[in-house]
Amino acid sequence: MVRLYVNVDHVATLRQQRGTxxxxxxxxxxxxxxxxxxxxxxHLREDRRHIQDRDVRVLRETVRGVLNLEMAATDEMLRIARxxxxxxxxxxxxxxxxxxxxxGLAVTPGGAxxxxxxxxxxAGIGVSLFIDPEVRVVEASARLGxxxxxxxxxxxxxxxxxxxxxxxxxxxLELAARAAGDAGLRLGxxxxxxxxxxxxVASLPGLEELNIGHGLVARAVMLGMRGAVEELRAIIDRxxxxxx
Ligand code: PXP
Numbered sequence: 001m002v003r004l005y006v007n008v009d010h011v012a013t014l015r016q017q018r019g020t021x022x023x024x025x026x027x028x029x030x031x032x033x034x035x036x037x038x039x040x041x042x043h044l045r046e047d048r049r050h051i052q053d054r055d056v057r058v059l060r061e062t063v064r065g066v067l068n069l070e071m072a073a074t075d076e077m078l079r080i081a082r083x084x085x086x087x088x089x090x091x092x093x094x095x096x097x098x099x100x101x102x103x104g105l106a107v108t109p110g111g112a113x114x115x116x117x118x119x120x121x122x123a124g125i126g127v128s129l130f131i132d133p134e135v136r137v138v139e140a141s142a143r144l145g146x147x148x149x150x151x152x153x154x155x156x157x158x159x160x161x162x163x164x165x166x167x168x169x170x171x172x173l174e175l176a177a178r179a180a181g182d183a184g185l186r187l188g189x190x191x192x193x194x195x196x197x198x199x200x201v202a203s204l205p206g207l208e209e210l211n212i213g214h215g216l217v218a219r220a221v222m223l224g225m226r227g228a229v230e231e232l233r234a235i236i237d238r239x240x241x242x243x244x
Pocket of ligand 1: 007009043070090092100101130150189190191192193211212213214215
């Protein structure tokens with residue numbers, strides 16, 4: 001069965017937007033696991049725009065399944081990962097001006113990605129590389145000695161649903177997935193996945209795990225909206241019966 005890791009960054013985005021203590025990504029993570037998630041993914045960004053250092057530390061204490069820390073290949077993040085010891089770290093490219101992770105890692109030997117990946121492995125932390133679905137990048141990742149690659153599904157998700165471009169992007173993902181299997185790499189996928197476009201990705205050959213955030217959090221908002229209004233309505237009605 002393909003494992004589901006829920007990315008709760010967007011819960012933290014809402015909290016940071018208003019500087020409140022809620023909504024709490026740690027509480028969201030508990031609910032995700034109760035709902036059947038196999039693990040929780042968070043991206044501690046350099047600019048701390050959503051997830052904070054404390055969230056990662058508390059999640060390490062509370063997540064019962066797998067904790068996957070997405071991070072840039074920097075010394076600061078390496079230090080935090082060594083302290084917190086998530087089950088694994090996914091190295092991602094990071095640009096300050098981007099709204100979300102826009103492309104896969106540049107996987108070249110002798111660079112920061114290799115150095116940080118090796119240091120994480122030495123600390124006993126599993127390493128995944130977030131890469132574009134290209135056979136040559138999968139092969140380059142295997143040469144760095146990492147255990148897992150996560151294929152960036154963004155181009156497939158951006159293509160008009162069920163059109164020729166989506167089919168082409170799916171084929172690209174399939175080729176990269178097969179190359180990962182041939183190279184003995186564990187395979188994950190994620191980015192831009194939602195309830196409509198997920199099916200073909202979930203059945204990629206050899207796929208073991210999915211990381212899903214935005215589409216799921218957006219759906220959770222809609223599923224919870226009616227009940228949230230009903231609760232508020234009841235409070236207002238009770239208060240207005242009592243009077244000032
Ligand atoms: N995988 C990686 C490596 C990511 O950086 C992200 C976004 O933080 C995701 C998966 C999840 O993407 P989305 O929020 O679009 O589901």
